Each structure stands twice: as structure tokens, then as C-alpha cells.
Amino acid sequence: MGMQATSKGNMPVVLLKEGGSETKGREAQKNNIAAAKIIAEIVHTSLGPRGMDKMLVDSLGDVTITNDGATILKEIDVQHPAAKMLVEISKTTDNEVGDGTTSAVILAGALLSQAESLIDQDVHPTIIVDGYRKAARKAKEYLEEIADTITANDKTILNKIAKTSMQTKLVRKDSDLLADIIVKSVLAVSEKTGETFDVDIDDIKVEKKAGGSIKDSMIIQGIVLDKEIVHGGMPRKITDAKIALINTALEISKTETDAKINISNPQQLKSFLDEENRMLKTMVDKVIGSGANVVLCQKGLDDMAQHYLAKAGIIAVRRIKESDLTKLAKATGARIVTNLDDLFEKDLGSADVVEEKKIEEDKWVFVEGCKHPKSVTLLLRAGSQRVVDEVERSVHDALMVVKDVILKPEIVAGGGAPETYAATKIRGWAKSLEGREQLAAEKFADALEEIPMALADNAGMDPIDTLTLLRSKQQKGEKWTGIDVMKAKIGNMKSSDIIEPLAVKLQIVSAAAEAACMILRIDDVIATQKSAGGPPGGEGGMPGMGGMPGMGGMPGMGGMPDMGGMM
Numbered sequence: 001m002g003m004q005a006t007s008k009g010n011m012p013v014v015l016l017k018e019g020g021s022e023t024k025g026r027e028a029q030k031n032n033i034a035a036a037k038i039i040a041e042i043v044h045t046s047l048g049p050r051g052m053d054k055m056l057v058d059s060l061g062d063v064t065i066t067n068d069g070a071t072i073l074k075e076i077d078v079q080h081p082a083a084k085m086l087v088e089i090s091k092t093t094d095n096e097v098g099d100g101t102t103s104a105v106i107l108a109g110a111l112l113s114q115a116e117s118l119i120d121q122d123v124h125p126t127i128i129v130d131g132y133r134k135a136a137r138k139a140k141e142y143l144e145e146i147a148d149t150i151t152a153n154d155k156t157i158l159n160k161i162a163k164t165s166m167q168t169k170l171v172r173k174d175s176d177l178l179a180d181i182i183v184k185s186v187l188a189v190s191e192k193t194g195e196t197f198d199v200d201i202d203d204i205k206v207e208k209k210a211g212g213s214i215k216d217s218m219i220i221q222g223i224v225l226d227k228e229i230v231h232g233g234m235p236r237k238i239t240d241a242k243i244a245l246i247n248t249a250l251e252i253s254k255t256e257t258d259a260k261i262n263i264s265n266p267q268q269l270k271s272f273l274d275e276e277n278r279m280l281k282t283m284v285d286k287v288i289g290s291g292a293n294v295v296l297c298q299k300g301l302d303d304m305a306q307h308y309l310a311k312a313g314i315i316a317v318r319r320i321k322e323s324d325l326t327k328l329a330k331a332t333g334a335r336i337v338t339n340l341d342d343l344f345e346k347d348l349g350s351a352d353v354v355e356e357k358k359i360e361e362d363k364w365v366f367v368e369g370c371k372h373p374k375s376v377t378l379l380l381r382a383g384s385q386r387v388v389d390e391v392e393r394s395v396h397d398a399l400m401v402v403k404d405v406i407l408k409p410e411i412v413a414g415g416g417a418p419e420t421y422a423a424t425k426i427r428g429w430a431k432s433l434e435g436r437e438q439l440a441a442e443k444f445a446d447a448l449e450e451i452p453m454a455l456a457d458n459a460g461m462d463p464i465d466t467l468t469l470l471r472s473k474q475q476k477g478e479k480w481t482g483i484d485v486m487k488a489k490i491g492n493m494k495s496s497d498i499i500e501p502l503a504v505k506l507q508i509v510s511a512a513a514e515a516a517c518m519i520l521r522i523d524d525v526i527a528t529q530k531s532a533g534g535p536p537g538g539e540g541g542m543p544g545m546g547g548m549p550g551m552g553g554m555p556g557m558g559g560m561p562d563m564g565g566m567m
Contacts, residue, residue: 019529028525029119032082033112036519039078039086040109043069043102048455049167049485051102065386067169068393069102070094082519089511098400099165100504103451104511110450111516114443123436129517131433131440135426136513138441139448140506142422146479147410147502152197153190158183160497161405162398164414167486167498169394170387174214181219182395185376186402188221189330199403203375205327206395208388211360212381217391220377222331222351222370225324227317228363229356230301233310237355241315242348243367244292245325245336250283251302252276277304284308286340290347294354294367298325315354317365328367330375401501410502413493415482416452418505420467420474423448444513452483459485466490 016022023031045052046067056064056075064075073087086108090101115128150157162179171178189203207224229236263269284305287295294315301309301318309316320328329336332349352369380395382388405411412418423445430441449467456466466483469490473481482498484491493499 016526016528021527021529023525025523026119028523029125029520030116031525032519032522033116035080035083036086036112036516037109039073039083040106040113042076043072043090043105044109044454045458046072047102047106047168047451048458049172050455050459051168052458053170063386064389066390066393067102068397069105071393073101073105081525082522085515085519089515093507093511097404097501097504097507099397099404099500100508104508106450106454107447107508107512108515110447111444111512112519114447115440115516115520118436118439118443123439125520125523127436128440128443129520131437132444132513132517132520134433134437135430135441135444136509138426138429139422139444139509142425143412143418143502143505143509144410146418146421147412150405150409150411152406152409153187155183155187157411157499158186158402158405160499161411161501162402164498164500165398165401166394169397170390171214171394174217177215178217178391178395179398181217181378182398183402185219185378186399186406188376189374190406191374197406199406201399201403202323203327203330204399205324205375205377206380206392207364207377208380208382208392209359209362210382210385210388212383214380214382214387214391216381218379220366220368220379221373222366222368222377223324223328223375224377224379225296225317225320225365225367226362227320227365229365230316230318231306231310233307234315235313237353238293238315239353241294241351241354241367242292242345243294243296243328243332243334243351243354244287244290244343244348245296245328245332245334246287246338246340246343247298247322247325247336248338248340249299249301250280250287250295250297250305250340251300252279280304281308283340284312286343287314288312290343291345292343292348294351296320296325296328296367298322315356315365327375331370331373332367333371401504404501404503408501408503411499412502412505413480413482414498414500415484415493415496416455416470417474417480417482417493418500419448419451420470420482421479422509424471424474448509455483455485459483459488461488 046054046069051067053065053067054072056072058075064071066072070090070093073090078084078087086105089108090105093101093104111132115125118128119125159179162182163175166172166175166178185204186199190197190199205223207226280302287309292314295309297316297318298320299318301316306316325336328334329349332351334349335347337343337347350371351367354365354367356363356365378395380388380391382391426441426445426448430438430445433441452470453463453467456463461483470481470483473490480492480494481490482493484493484496484498
């Protein structure tokens with residue numbers, strides 16, 4: 001039966017369709033918190049350099065091996081509505097700052113878990129939410145307080161930032177090489193406007209190919225296209241390339257209407273075909289006339305056009321993605337031309353070399369050696385497909401953190417240092433709050449410490465001893481003291497070069513606090529399912545009506561033995 005309520009005259013009132021359910025009050029809160037805690041537990045062991053990876057197998061049997069919080073939660077198909085909110089914060093954090101997805105989920109889970117103990121002591125959820133909101137605001141202030149401001153394009157610091165991000169990933173051994181090419185690529189595409197910088201990560205094209213080792217990864221000052229040259233007669237390499245980018249088809253378009261032409265002799269047919277060839281030749285002549293020796297086309301290229309281009313010694317590639325064409329324009333300085341009558345020498349881009357190279361089984365076209373490319377390519381290699389996928393995810397996170405620091409040039413220590421500092425400060429500040437909000441603020445501090453706890457836990461250190469030592473050092477004002485996970489001891493993070501962008505820490509605190517507050521405010525979960533049986537809606541929609549067995553025919557009616565033989 002659906003949800004029922006009894007009115008004064010003891011008439012049951014059915015509100016929800018059958019199969020609908022409602023959980024109220026305490027029970028609903030407990031259920032939601034439990035679900036969120038399970039999600040946090042899943043990623044808990046993936047935090048930090050000693051974190052473990054997860055192997056995810058989807059319904060098609062595709063395997064993903066990763067310890068990137070956002071990827072893990074995206075791949076597992078979460079059903080519970082409250083758990084979905086935690087999946088959302090990991091996605092948002094991934095899109096906003098790129099790193100810290102695992103931390104955001106762990107912090108949100110810890111905030112809910114701490115709130116649960118207050119709810120058990122009859123503290124009203126609204127009060128907890130208010131306390132959390134104030135504490136989150138304070139936490140952000142304290143983080144801003146301890147952040148060091150740096151110059152936005154300081155290569156050595158950006159390098160350390162990229163390496164810190166990759167310390168927790170599978171690519172740790174090769175983080176020196178990768179950090180180097182990551183910082184170069186981000187600086188290449190960053191634009192300085194006045195004092196500040198602007199970076200669009202989409203200008204960095206990341207291509208991955210299994211084969212070789214991670215050490216074979218490189219940055220290409222230009223764009224790599226996963227296409228091959230269209231015609232066998234074209235050169236495979238052109239130095240000092242003049243590049244035309246065309247987003248129109250080099251073929252004769254068919255007529256819109258069904259046109260029929262009656263041809264009475266072969267001579268007419270020949271003249272039609274000759275005319276078609278002449279039109280194609282005119283198109284190609286315009287390209288040749290502009291001085292281009294490389295044609296990169298977004299749409300189709302007719303066989304005849306390919307022949308003429310090959311005769312002129314021009315390299316052509318067709319059906320290039322629009323996004324790649326835009327990147328090519330940024331890299332080579334060419335203008336994308338829609339109409340061939342508009343193609344002049346000034347519209348051409350330039351590159352040192354355009355060459356077709358064989359990578360594993362595929363032939364790819366490399367446009368490299370652009371003068372001041374505003375778009376570059378990172379070519380990632382690794383021994384197997386799974387590894388190269390994980391390398392790509394790690395590189396994405398590292399690109400994002402480098403971008404974060406260039407956009408907001410402030411850094412804090414890693415290794416749980418800023419969280420412990422903020423927690424210690426919040427405990428002091430909580431005493432100034434009156435009423436039960438004070439309890440909520442203290443719980444917020446406890447939740448923040450869940451991050452250093454998880455780091456210590458995953459490193460095989462004693463979480464409680466580690467945390468108490470860390471607190472006492474922070475209390476003395478050693479703000480750079482954190483957990484050096486690799487050495488399994490507490491140390492100065494600056495000397496270990498473990499530094500993170502302030503932007504990531506602020507995002508973690510706000511995303512986690514918002515999600516926790518949202519889940520805490522829910523006191524009633526009403527789920528409506530499609531009705532179990534019976535015609536949907538309508539008059540006959542009495543619950544379970546259509547679902548009665550054998551309703552259409554009295555049970556066993558047609559199947560009585562010897563029925564036919566009685567006649």
C-alpha cells in the first residue's frame with residue numbers, strides 16, 4: 001500500500017501511488033547520512049600518496065583503474081539520492097579546480113558523521129547547519145591567512161605544485177618529467193592581461209597512445225591530429241609549412257531538389273563530367289594560388305580534388321573535428337576560411353614541420369614547431385591502455401592545479417597542514433559562539449581533521465598519535481608542518497616541496513560544507529515508484545488490480561482436460 005494518513009473520521013487517505021514510500025524525521029536523516037558515509041568510505045583509502053587504487057568494471061566489462069575521486073564516483077552507478085549529492089560535489093570540484101575531489105567527499109562525509117552525534121543529543125539540524133555555515137566561512141578566512149602569495153608564472157613553484165598533485169597518483173615516479181611539460185604547456189597558452197593571467201585549459205590538447213613508456217611523453221609546440229594524409233601521392237613531410245584551414249567541403253554539392261537530366265549521347269555525359277572536374281580544379285587552384293602547401297579541411301575532399309592537390313605537392317587532411325580546427329587556428333595563427341574565394345596569403349598559418357608519423361598502428365599528422373603557439377599538444381605514452389588512461393587523468397589534475405595557481409597565485413602546504421591549522425583556529429573561535437552552534441563549530445573542526453587522519457591512516461601511521469603531534473606543532477604556530485606520508489613522519493612541508501593551491505582548499509571546504517548542509521536539512525524522503533500493477537491512473541487503478549493472477553481467464557479455464565472430447 002502507498003502512504004496513508006487517517007483523517008478525523010477515521011477514513012484512510014491514500015496519498016502516494018502504490019509502491020511509493022516515505023521515510024520521515026530521524027530515520028530519513030540517519031538513512032541519508034549513512035549513505036553519504038558509505039560514499040566517503042569508498043574513496044577514503046584513495047587519499048594521499050599512499051592511497052590505494054580502485055578497479056571499476058562497467059556493464060560492458062570495460063576496466064578502469066584509478067584513485068581519482070571524481071572518476072571513481074562517476075563510474076559507479078550510485079542509486080541513493082543523498083549519495084548522489086556527494087558524487088555531484090566531486091564532479092563540481094573536478095570541473096572547478098581539478099584536484100581535491102577525494103578530499104571534498106571525505107570532508108563532506110566527516111561533516112555528516114559528526115552531525116549525526118549531535119542529532120543523537122537532540123541538537124536541531126537547523127542549528128547544526130547554521131554552525132557549519134559560520135565555521136566554513138571562518139575556515140576559509142584562516143586558510144587565506146596562512147596562504148603565501150607568489151608570482152603567478154614562477155616556474156619552480158608551478159613545477160612543485162604539479163608534482164604535488166601527481167604524488168598521489170600512479171605516475172609518481174615520472175612526475176619530474178611530466179610536471180615539466182605540464183608547466184610549459186600551461187604557460188604557453190596563458191595570456192597576460194594587465195597584471196593578471198588568463199588560462200583556458202581547453203587550449204591544451206591531450207592525446208594519449210598506449211605503447212612506449214611514460215618517459216616517452218612529450219609536449220609538441222603545435223597540434224597532433226589523429227588522422228592520416230588523404231592521398232598516397234602527397235608528400236609525407238613538408239618543412240616551412242603554409243597552412244590553410246578550411247571548414248567547407250572541397251567537393252561538388254549535390255542539388256537540393258531531385259533534378260533529372262536526359263542525356264542522349266556520350267558526348268554530353270563527357271561534357272558534364274568535364275565541367276565537374278573543372279569546378280573542382282578551380283577550387284584547388286584557389287588554394288594553390290594562396291600559396292598554401294598544407295590544407296586541413298573540416299569536411300569532405302573529393303577524389304579528384306585530392307588528385308589535383310597531390311599533383312601540386314600539397315598535403316591535405318580531411319574531416320578534422322571543429323574543436324581541433326579552432327586549436328589549429330590558435331597554434332598556427334591561421335584564419336579559418338569558410339569560402340574559398342576568401343582565401344588569401346594573409347589567412348595562412350605557419351609551422352616548421354607538418355609530417356605524418358606512425359604511432360603504434362596508426363598514422364597521425366603532426367603540425368609542430370609553431371612560432372608562438374597559443375595552443376599546444378601533450379602526447380602521453382605508457383605501456384598499456386589502462387595505464388595511459390590513468391596518466392591522462394593525472395595530467396588533467398596537474399594541468400588544472402597549475403592553472404589554479406596562475407589564476408589565483410596563492411599557495412598553502414599539503415599533507416593535511418592547512419586543515420589542521422584551520423581546525424585548531426576554529427576550536428578557539430567556537431568558544432565565542434553562544435548556544436548550541438558552538439558544538440556544531442567544534443564538530444566542523446573535528447571533521448576537518450579527518451583529512452590528515454585519512455592521510456596518516458593510509459600511510460600506516462597511527463592516526464591518533466600523528467594527529468595529536470600535528471596539533472601541538474600547529475598550536476606553536478608551525479603552519480608548514482604536515483604529514484610527510486612518504487617518510488611516514490611529521491615534517492616541514494616546505495622542505496619536502498609539498499605545496500597546493502589555495503583555490504583547491506577553498507573549493508573543498510565550500511563544496512563539502514554546502515553538500516553536508518543540504519543533506520542535513522532533509523527530514524523527509526518521499527519516493528514515488530511506478531505502480532506495481534493495474535492500469536496506470538484511471539478508474540481501474542486500484543492498487544494491484546491488474547496484477548492479480550489469472551484475472552483475464554478464470555484459473556485453468558481453457559486448460560480443463562478432455563474439454564474437446566466431451567463434445
